[in-house]
Amino acid sequence: MTTRAADExxxxxxxxxxxxxxxxxxxxxxxxERAAAEYVAERLAEVGYEPQYVESGPGRGxxxxxxxxxxxxxxxxxxxxxxxxxxADPAEWSVHPFSGExxxxxxxxxxAIDMKHMVAMTLAVARQFKRDGxxxxxxxxxxxxxxxxxxxxxxxxxLVQHRAELFDGVTEAVSEVGGFSLTxxxxxxxxxxxxxxxxxxxxxxxxxxxxGHGSMVHTDNAVAKLAAAVARLDAHRFPIVLTGATRxxxxxxxxxxxxxxxxxxxxAAVARLxxxxxxxxxxxxDSANVTMFNAGYKTNVVPSVATATVDGRMLPGREDxxxxxxxxxxxxxxELDWDQLPPVETSFDGHLVDAxxxxxxxxxxxxxxxPYMLSAGTDAKSFQLLGIRNFGFAPLKLxxxxxFTALFHGVDERVPVDGLEFGTRVLTRFLLAS
Numbered sequence: 158m159t160t161r162a163a164d165e166x167x168x169x170x171x172x173x174x175x176x177x178x179x180x181x182x183x184x185x186x187x188x189x190e191r192a193a194a195e196y197v198a199e200r201l202a203e204v205g206y207e208p209q210y211v212e213s214g215p216g217r218g219x220x221x222x223x224x225x226x227x228x229x230x231x232x233x234x235x236x237x238x239x240x241x242x243x244x245a246d247p248a249e250w251s252v253h254p255f256s257g258e259x260x261x262x263x264x265x266x267x268x269a270i271d272m273k274h275m276v277a278m279t280l281a282v283a284r285q286f287k288r289d290g291x292x293x294x295x296x297x298x299x300x301x302x303x304x305x306x307x308x309x310x311x312x313x314x315x316l317v318q319h320r321a322e323l324f325d326g327v328t329e330a331v332s333e334v335g336g337f338s339l340t341x342x343x344x345x346x347x348x349x350x351x352x353x354x355x356x357x358x359x360x361x362x363x364x365x366x367x368x369g370h371g372s373m374v375h376t377d378n379a380v381a382k383l384a385a386a387v388a389r390l391d392a393h394r395f396p397i398v399l400t401g402a403t404r405x406x407x408x409x410x411x412x413x414x415x416x417x418x419x420x421x422x423x424x425a426a427v428a429r430l431x432x433x434x435x436x437x438x439x440x441x442x443d444s445a446n447v448t449m450f451n452a453g454y455k456t457n458v459v460p461s462v463a464t465a466t467v468d469g470r471m472l473p474g475r476e477d478x479x480x481x482x483x484x485x486x487x488x489x490x491x492e493l494d495w496d497q498l499p500p501v502e503t504s505f506d507g508h509l510v511d512a513x514x515x516x517x518x519x520x521x522x523x524x525x526x527x528p529y530m531l532s533a534g535t536d537a538k539s540f541q542l543l544g545i546r547n548f549g550f551a552p553l554k555l556x557x558x559x560x561f562t563a564l565f566h567g568v569d570e571r572v573p574v575d576g577l578e579f580g581t582r583v584l585t586r587f588l589l590a591s
Contacts, residue, residue, distance in 0.1 A: 161281075161285050161288070162278075162281035162282045162284065162285040162581045162585060163281070163577075163578040163581040163582055163585075164578075165281050165284075166277050166278055166281040166577045166578060166580075166581045167259060167264055167277075167574045167577055167578070169200070169277035169280055169281055170257070170264045170269065170273055170274050170277035170572065170577060171257035171258075171259055171264050171266075172196070172257065173193065173196070173240075173257070173268065173273040173276055173277055174255060174256070174257035174264065174265075174266035174267065174268050174269060174273055175255060175256065175257040175266075176189050176192050176193045176196060176255075177189045177255045178190050178192075178193050178240050178241045178242050178268070179241070179242060179243070179244050179245070179267075180241035180242065180243065180304060180306040180307055181244055181307075182306075182307040184214075187216050187217075190216055190217055190218050190240055190241055190303045190304070191212070191216045191217070191218040192218075193218065193240040193301075194210060194218025194219060194220050194240060194301060194303070195210070195218065197220045197240070197276070197280060197301045198210050198220045200280055200284060201220070201222055201280070201283065201284065201287075201299075204284045204287040204288050205287050205288075206222045206224075206283070206287055207222070208220050208221070208222045209221045209222065209323065211316065211320055211323075213303065213304075213311045213312065213315035213316070213319070214311055217303045217304060217311040217312065217315075218240070218303055219300070219301065219302050219303050219312055219315075219316060220300070220301040221298065221299070221300045221301075221316075221320075221323045222283065222298070222299050223296060223297070223298050223299075223323075224283065224286060224287065224291075224293060224296065224297045224298075224299070225292070225296055226292065226293045226294055226295035226296045226297065227292050227293070227294055227295070228294060228295050229295075229296065231294070231295040231296075232295065232326060232327065232328025232329065233295055233296035233297065233298055233324075233325075233326045233327040233328065234295060234296070234297055234298070234327065234328075234329050234330065234331070234509075234588070234591050235298045235300060235324060235327045235329070235330035235331075235540065235545060236279050236297060236298070236299050236300070236330070236331055236332070236588070237299075237300040237301075237302060237313070237330060237331075237332045237536055237540070238272050238273075238275045238276040238279055238300075238301060238302065238332060238333065238551075239272060239276075239301075239302045239303070239304070239305030239306070239309075239312065239313075239333075239536060240273075240276065240301055240302065240303060241303055241304055241305060241306050241307075241312075242267045242268040242271065242273070242306065243267070243271070243306050243566050244267075245267040245568075245570075249568045250568055250569055251265075251569050252265045252266070252569075253266075254266050254267040254570070255267060259574065262573055262574055262575065263571040263572060263573055263574065264571060264572050264574060264577070265569065265570070265571040266570065266571070267570055268570070269564070269570045269571050269572040270561070270564045270565055270570050270571075270572055271333070271564075271565050271566065271570070272332075272333040272334075272551065274551070274553070274572045274577055274580070275332070275333055275551035275580075276301060277577070278551070278552075278577065278580050278581045278584050279299055279301075279584070280299075280301075281581055282581060282584050282585050282588060283297075283299045285585070286588075291589070293588055293589060293591070294589070294590070294591060295591065296326060296327075297588060297591075298323070298324060298327055300313075300316075300323075300324075302316070302536060305535065305536050308357075308359075308496065308498060308534075309536045309538070309539050312536065312539075313536035313539035313540060314536075314539040316539075317539045317540065317542050317543055321543060324540070324543055324545070327543070327545055328544075328545060328546060329509055329545060329546045329547075329548070330537065330540050330545045330546070330547050330548070331509075331547075331548050331549070331550040331551075332535055332536060332537060332547070332548075332549060332550075332551065333535055333549055333551050334351050334531050334533070334535060334549045334551070335349055335350045335351035335529075335531075335548060335549025335550045335551060336348055336349070336350060336513070336517075336549065336550040336551050336552035336553065336580070336583070337349060337551070337552070337553045337555055337561060338521070338524070338553065338554045338555045339430075339433055339555075340555075340557035341410060341413050341414050342413075342414060344523075345413055345414070346521060346523075346524045346525075346554075347409065347410065347413060347524065347525050347526070347527045348517050348521075348524055348525070348526050348527070348552070349406070349433075349526075349527055349528075349529045350505065350510070350513060350526050350527065350528050350529070350548055350549065350550055351528075351529060351530070351531045351548060351549025351550070352402050352502070352503050352504065352505050352528040352529070352530070352548060352549075353400065353401075353402040353440075353473060353500070353501060353502040353503070353528075353529075353530035353531070354500055354501040354502075354530065354531045354532075354533070354534055354535065354537060354538065355439075355440065355443075355470040355471060355472055355473070355500055355530065355531070355532050355533070355534070356470065356471045356472075356473070356475075356476055356479075356497070356498060356499050356500035356534075357468075357469070357470060357496075357497065357498040357534045357538070358467075358469035358470075358471065358479065358480070358483075358495050358496075358497050359466065359467075359468060359469070359495060359496045359497075360445075360466065360467040360469055360483070360493055360494070360495040361464065361465075361466055361493075361494045361495065362383060362386070362387070362464060362465040362466070362467060362487065362491050362492070362493060363383075363462060363463070363464050363491070363492040363494075364379045364380075364382040364383035364386065364462070364463045364464075364490055364491050364492070365379050365461060365462055365492075366378050366379030366380075366381075366382060366459070366460075366461055366462075366463075367459075367461065368458070368459055368460060368461035369458075369459045370457060370458070370459070371456065371457035371458055371459055372457065373459075375459050378459055379452065379459075379460060379461060379462055379463040380452045380453060380459070380460065380463045382463070382490045382491070383450070383452065383463040383464070383465055383491060384450075384463075386486075386487045386488055386490065386491045387447045387450065387465055387467075387487075389486050389487070389488070390445055390447065390467065390483070390486050390487060391446075391447060393445070393482075393486050394442070395442040395443040395444065395445075395479075395482070396442060397423065397424070397441050397442050398441070398442060398443075398472050398475065399420060399423055399441070400440065400472055400473065400530060402440075402502070402505070402528050402529055402530040403423070403437065403440050403441065403529065403530050404420065404423075405505060405527070405528050406437065406527050406528055406529040406530075407420075407423060407426045407427070407437075409525065409527040410426070410430070410527070411426070413525060414429075416429065423441055424438070424441065427441065432560040432561065432562055432563065433561070433562055435562055436529075436531075436532065436562045437529065439470075439532035440472070440529070440530040440531070440532050442472070443469075443470065443471045443472055443475060443479050443482075444469070444470050444532075445467050445468070445469040445470075445483060446467065446468050446469075447465055447466070447467055448466050448467065448468050449465060449466040450463075450464075450465045451463070451464050451465070452464065467483075469483065469495075470532060470533075471500065472500065472530075473500035473501075473502045474500070476497075476499070476500070498534055498538045499538060499541070501534075501537050501538055501541055501547055502530075503546050503547060503548070505528035508591075509546075509548065509591060510526070510548075512587050512590040512591045513526060513548075513550055513587055514526050515586070515590060516552070516583045516584075516586035516587035516590065517552065517583055519583075519586055520554070520579055520582055520583050520586070521554060521579075531549060533565075535549065537549070550587070551580065552579070552580040552583035552584060552587075553572070553573075553576040553577070553579065553580045554575070554576050554579040554580070555573065555576055556573060559573070
């Protein structure tokens with residue numbers, strides 16, 4: 158299938174990358190979300206859409222459009238992507254991270270994978286459908302969102318809380334971190350579809366003690382208390398829990414490769430997965446990583462307070478036991494406060510999965526789709542609050558030797574041009590059959 162959408166997707170990806178939408182989580186350093194949202198709205202308007210541009214706050218631009226389907230009695234499908242990206246240091250990159258340079262068969266830059274490639278594919282397909290007068294089987298809602306990299310509180314979560322009518326009638330959704338290929342052998346490929354996500358608990362830790370002169374003997378040192386607590390947390394290992402999505406993925410890999418899967422030793426199966434092992438391995442257990450530590454203001458002063466942050470991720474169904482375990486490991490001397498985003502989980506079945514399967518098969522015959530769990534989080538966590546069923550399906554056919562998972566938030570992030578074109582054709586087929 159040759160489409161105009163596939164012809165323009167690389168240029169759209171490059172143009173989106175050139176809009177620096179760095180999101181540090183600090184509103185004072187906000188960049189480019191409004192400019193990117195306005196760019197998307199302009200590209201949609203020029204083919205006849207009437208996009209809704211919504212700001213949750215100054216500069217926090219979101220764009221939503223709806224393409225009415227043939228069967229308005231069916232639940233609608235939401236296709237969403239975020240416009241913001243994590244920071245990038247140009248000194249570490251082979252090309253400037255906001256150049257959008259196209260070379261060596263790739264589009265380079267921050268957001269190429271996470272997730273301006275899917276934004277560009279969605280935009281390209283939405284534009285083609287409008288130009289061609291396509292009436293899809295059901296309503297399609299296309300959403301281009303702010304703030305996902307800081308939890309979506311000024312993007313998807315804000316829209317869910319304040320503009321839920323934009324998603325009226327939507328029952329299912331697709332977005333990032335799924336639909337990409339994994340080469341398991343000579344011309345043996347699986348495409349991973351995200352059907353679950355770990356929950357998130359971002360913790361703020363605080364220990365208190367007695368302030369005093371650094372030359373004195375201290376037995377109530379806030380820094381020492383907190384350091385000991387986070388060292389215990391770092392040494393703690395949560396138990397392996399084989400969830401349904403991870404079991405189904407590992408069983409599917411075993412069928413494709415002919416290497417038996419032992420459910421009593423899932424780590425051995427994960428170890429055989431190559432670069433994707435880090436992605437799947439993180440879904441075998443809960444995790445809690447210390448990410449920041451702050452204390453003191455002068456060498457000879459013992460401070461009264463020390464603080465730290467922890468990025469906690471828990472498997473579906475383990476929210477309560479995870480919180481209880483953290484409190485036990487950190488101990489009574491540490492105060493805990495946190496923001497929490499729930500796990501996401503659905504089954505790998507139904508008409509939408511059939512449409513994904515058929516679309517991939519049409520472009521890559523013989524490939525197989527496998528469900529998996531994402532260790533990170535996406536805006537799906539917000540949209541599930543509306544009762545929407547969520548999948549990760551942003552199709553890409555990748556070179557066998559590309560370390561795809563290392564590109565997320567990594568240096569020299571890039572996406573293959575032929576993978577973009579492949580993904581756009583798949584997305585077109587999928588939406589026409591959804």
